[in-house]
Amino acid sequence: MRTIGVLGALLLFVEFVGAQTLDSAQVSAIDKNFWKTSLPRHELQWGVGCPLLEEFIIYGMGSDDLSGDFDRPHNWFDKEVYRGSRGTTLFNWSFSYLYRVCKFLWVGADVTYIGFYDVYYDKFTHQKAYINSDQLLTFMPKIRFSYLNRKYVTLYSGISCGIGWVIHSEKKEVNVVTNWAFQATAFGVKAGTSWFGFAEVGLGYKGFGVIGLGYHFNRQNRQLFKRNSL
Amino acid sequence: MRKIKLVLSFFCLLCVLAGCWRQEDTVPDTQRGYNIYRACQTWSIFYITNKVDLMMKFNSWYVANNQERNTIKNKWFRQYDIVEIEHGVFSFYDMMNRYEYAFSINTQGKSMADEDSHWTYRWYSGNASPKNQAIGYWWDKDMIICSSFRGCGWVDLHVDREVSDMPLELCWRVSMAEKDSLHSFIDWRLDLQSAEMPQTLFEGDFYISGSGCYKYVENYNSAWHVDCETETYLKYEIRSPMCWYASIGNVDDLCWYGGSMDLEAFDLQGNALPVKAEYVKPKNVKITYKGVSQVWNVQSGRVVE
Numbered sequence A: 001m002r003t004i005g006v007l008g009a010l011l012l013f014v015e016f017v018g019a020q021t022l023d024s025a026q027v028s029a030i031d032k033n034f035w036k037t038s039l040p041r042h043e044l045q046w047g048v049g050c051p052l053l054e055e056f057i058i059y060g061m062g063s064d065d066l067s068g069d070f071d072r073p074h075n076w077f078d079k080e081v082y083r084g085s086r087g088t089t090l091f092n093w094s095f096s097y098l099y100r101v102c103k104f105l106w107v108g109a110d111v112t113y114i115g116f117y118d119v120y121y122d123k124f125t126h127q128k129a130y131i132n133s134d135q136l137l138t139f140m141p142k143i144r145f146s147y148l149n150r151k152y153v154t155l156y157s158g159i160s161c162g163i164g165w166v167i168h169s170e171k172k173e174v175n176v177v178t179n180w181a182f183q184a185t186a187f188g189v190k191a192g193t194s195w196f197g198f199a200e201v202g203l204g205y206k207g208f209g210v211i212g213l214g215y216h217f218n219r220q221n222r223q224l225f226k227r228n229s230l
Numbered sequence B: 001m002r003k004i005k006l007v008l009s010f011f012c013l014l015c016v017l018a019g020c021w022r023q024e025d026t027v028p029d030t031q032r033g034y035n036i037y038r039a040c041q042t043w044s045i046f047y048i049t050n051k052v053d054l055m056m057k058f059n060s061w062y063v064a065n066n067q068e069r070n071t072i073k074n075k076w077f078r079q080y081d082i083v084e085i086e087h088g089v090f091s092f093y094d095m096m097n098r099y100e101y102a103f104s105i106n107t108q109g110k111s112m113a114d115e116d117s118h119w120t121y122r123w124y125s126g127n128a129s130p131k132n133q134a135i136g137y138w139w140d141k142d143m144i145i146c147s148s149f150r151g152c153g154w155v156d157l158h159v160d161r162e163v164s165d166m167p168l169e170l171c172w173r174v175s176m177a178e179k180d181s182l183h184s185f186i187d188w189r190l191d192l193q194s195a196e197m198p199q200t201l202f203e204g205d206f207y208i209s210g211s212g213c214y215k216y217v218e219n220y221n222s223a224w225h226v227d228c229e230t231e232t233y234l235k236y237e238i239r240s241p242m243c244w245y246a247s248i249g250n251v252d253d254l255c256w257y258g259g260s261m262d263l264e265a266f267d268l269q270g271n272a273l274p275v276k277a278e279y280v281k282p283k284n285v286k287i288t289y290k291g292v293s294q295v296w297n298v299q300s301g302r303v304v305e
Helices: A002-027 A034-038 A052-059 A067-071 A219-229 B002-020 B031-062 B066-076
Strands: A042-049 A081-088 A092-100 A105-122 A128-149 A153-170 A173-192 A195-204 A209-217 B080-086 B089-094 B100-106 B118-125 B137-140 B143-146 B153-162 B170-177 B185-192 B206-219 B228-247 B250-256 B260-267 B272-281 B284-289 B292-297
Touching (some): A042 A195, A081 A128, A105 A173, A173 A209, B031 B260, B031 B272, B153 B185
Antiparallel strands (some): A042 A209, A081 A105, A105 A128, B089 B100, B260 B272
8 A cells, every 4th residue: 555655656746747847848938827828727527436445445345244242232133134235326426626726736626425325134034124325425625737738638647635424324323434535646637628528547535547527617718719809 | 549448448347346346245144143142151151250160269268278278369369358257258359459349258167068058159240339349240332231130239149069969970059049130040050070179160071051041231321320221131041951161271261062052032122032052063053043053163153054
């Protein structure tokens, strides 16, 4: 785990240095502030991620276990159940907002959500007993470095770190556990104009892989276009 | 384009796999029956090791001369100050715990080996004791399991010598009964395969037969105020004598290697869970619960057959 973390940090650093080199090469050719009018400043993203990590975080490697209740006689008369099918939101759903502070640096936040719903059946009658659910909601402030900034394509890396809530509902009793949440995006690409598509590869609460759609709010650009057209 | 399709397909496959992935339900059918059996064994072993065996050790001190007494005290009662408060009645004060009263043994002036002996082990169960005794209670978060039969109060365990039919056996009746409740009791017969009185119960094999019932009190309130909300009982009847063996000096290895017993967990709401436990082979017990039979290894806590 530590090795993955070190490699991730190294990759981010290399990408950041690369971004700087590219910028300095371009600076001499174009106006330093040209990006403010030519590149989008505000961005919204809706994405779906692979939920393997979340499932592992919530459920770990454990299984339903009655073996510990020998010294809990008040549990002896509870229904004995087994878990049936598990329903999920299938993907880890994420919503992000980002603001471009300078050409290569964005700041913003991610909100992610995923839910797992387990149906339990009576061990002896096989009738449905109850449904337990685990839902993971996170809020993570985010920094993104975009190291290739073209009109239609942007390449970027980023890191988010924030807070996550695991909402565990068991037999209608709800228990909320608060924990740290993170997302390291090793590589991300987005392509499009106002509307764009994106794909990311990384590690964290958004998922190993994330794909989705986004929208740029280029207010300054639009005003500029309007003035020029007038 | 082909690569993009491949990556997207892989991504979707991963998501679907993650959604479908789940642990198999590995809890055996007789798990709860085994838990009930284990609870019964845990408390039975507690009474055997902490009470009956202690009385036997004390008997070896009681019948010894002064020189031997010092040796025996250093061996088994190092933490206690033993005070004879009246003839044949000894109180034990815990020197490791602020010299608090721990328990008493009433010998009635006789050795445990005497044929008409009636020994009583008395302790105070419950934290409401003037001496704040914790003996007799196990605190488990918000639940109290009473090792005694009443919430708080004096509990007497009687060990009365009985005459055995067998020539090379020593035999006692071990009994304890709650005055307030018909549900809670111990009524054992303890047989020891030995012609001479041993220093400890674990010098050889011993047999226990009879019946009993343990009461569990669940407390939803503070740990220092007993407010019984629910009561669960574990009643058992030993069908054929349970033979016990312990490696000398290792009571943790105490194991049952013979006999069978019927157990029934019940509460005052009319719920009942009958369980049958039978010895199969060393450290293996067959549990029958809700019509299903499985053999468990008591050491690993797993089903073996």
